[in-house]
Amino acid sequence: MGVHPHSASAEARVRGAIDRLRATGHRRTIGRRLVLQTLAEADGHLAAADVHGRLVDAHPTLNLSTVHRTLVTLADSGLIHVLAQPGQARYGLADQPHHHAVCAGCGRTSEVPAADLADLLPRLEEATGLVLAPGLTLTGYCPDCSTNRG
Ligand SMILES: [Zn+2]
Ligand SMILES: [Zn+2]
Incomplete structure (x- = not known):
């Protein structure tokens, strides 16, 4: 590759x-x-x-x-x-503001650049009433773990 x-x-x-x-x-x-x-x-x-x-x-x-x-x-x-x-x-x-995408199965953690969610945050803030800062945690299952879950 x-x-x-x-x-x-x-x-x-x-x-x-x-x-x-x-x-x-x-x-x-x-x-x-x-x-x-x-x-x-x-x-x-x-x-x-x-x-x-x-x-x-x-x-x-x-x-x-x-x-x-x-x-x-x-x-x-x-x-x-x-x-x-x-x-x-x-x-x-800690050099770039980012959120975290965490696999609930194995804990694998990737960075989500804050800029990627910049458009979304105002809508979330409006919906939740929270002032959101970088450091949100998104949770899901990575490809390995979703395969293993069957
Ligand atoms: Zn981080
Ligand atoms: Zn996983």
Whole structure:
């Protein structure tokens, strides 16, 4: 399949995140760079174990507790954000306002750019009386889970 449609923007997001890491006075350790890169390339949100799983083959010395600590540090500095879910916390980049589309079966979480729902929000706000902000959670079943549900 040629070039991954998200690769260019993933690269830009990693660069932006690393610039901000430096701007907030954090050292750009290899671990932090790898974690940011993994989250950008995932085009979604990952649990610590997922991040570790994607890195461990190429970086066997990187252990899960380091990945976890790194995620917490990055979240504290505002570069990524935590999505508390039943089960395990998932982490995503915090560089773009977005909503979340979450599979109720496996917890797979994708980003929905806030701009994609911009037209819809005023109508929802009118209907609900709520002032809505990025961070809405849309729930459904991913292709794998809807197949398995039969
Ligand atoms: Zn998110
Ligand atoms: Zn699923």
